[in-house]
Amino acid sequence: MVPGNESLNASSSHPEDNSVLSFRFALRSVCFWGILFPMSLLGAQSVQATNRFVPLSQVFDEDARDIPKIVEADYIDLSKIIGISKFRSAEGHDYCDSFESCRSMKHYFKPKADADWGSIKIFSPVTGVVFDTEEEWAGTKIDIQPDKYPAFLITIFHVRLSQPVRSGERVTAGQQLGFHFGKETWSDIAVSMNTSAGRKLVSYFEAMPDSIFQEYHNRGVVSRDSAIISKETRDLDPLICRGGKFTTQGHRQNWLLLSQSR
Numbered sequence: 001m002v003p004g005n006e007s008l009n010a011s012s013s014h015p016e017d018n019s020v021l022s023f024r025f026a027l028r029s030v031c032f033w034g035i036l037f038p039m040s041l042l043g044a045q046s047v048q049a050t051n052r053f054v055p056l057s058q059v060f061d062e063d064a065r066d067i068p069k070i071v072e073a074d075y076i077d078l079s080k081i082i083g084i085s086k087f088r089s090a091e092g093h094d095y096c097d098s099f100e101s102c103r104s105m106k107h108y109f110k111p112k113a114d115a116d117w118g119s120i121k122i123f124s125p126v127t128g129v130v131f132d133t134e135e136e137w138a139g140t141k142i143d144i145q146p147d148k149y150p151a152f153l154i155t156i157f158h159v160r161l162s163q164p165v166r167s168g169e170r171v172t173a174g175q176q177l178g179f180h181f182g183k184e185t186w187s188d189i190a191v192s193m194n195t196s197a198g199r200k201l202v203s204y205f206e207a208m209p210d211s212i213f214q215e216y217h218n219r220g221v222v223s224r225d226s227a228i229i230s231k232e233t234r235d236l237d238p239l240i241c242r243g244g245k246f247t248t249q250g251h252r253q254n255w256l257l258l259s260q261s262r
Contacts, residue, residue: 072127085107086255092104094241107205111186122159158188160178163178
């Protein structure tokens, strides 16, 4: 077995409410998704980061269709950002899906050093429904399900909400949700889709239309591919994870540095 790829897949029923617990556990990298996450099953001390996911009822056939451009508005005030981590980078912690492990399959947005990090506005990138919220150690994580693409979720982390948001509430593309939490952490965003084989993460850049990508191009991002470390490239330059943390950085550039705003 290749170190880092050993995995355990299991399902169980919670004895009190009969809701299903589903999880995947990689010995060297930790990914969890499901309705319930009982830390007692695995030991809280061994888990540094979790990837909580509530399954969707809709399924996207990725073999029959290209990834749709689901993003309708940028989620952050890009003028305040200086760097973006690449999809499958070694930044932050392991954030993976049903198909890959030990890689960060989301994007971190690093604010400029002279910016007031706590005043950076965060917006809903789509019109849809708040699918789930979760209080984090820094702010709120919010999952939004687009009306037009209900097999997808967009997850925004570390938001200081302008007002409380509950599951089932509607949001519109470009609506301000609040602000980035502050200098304690970077902002990050993930895009996932529900497939017949499980949850699959895709890059935010793959999901944005040309009109929004143009703003990134104006800041020096040459192409969408430049924001992504491909699966093949990452597999040839694998990372090592322990307890959800990266213990190696690999040999690929983890960050895109943006040029100054025009």
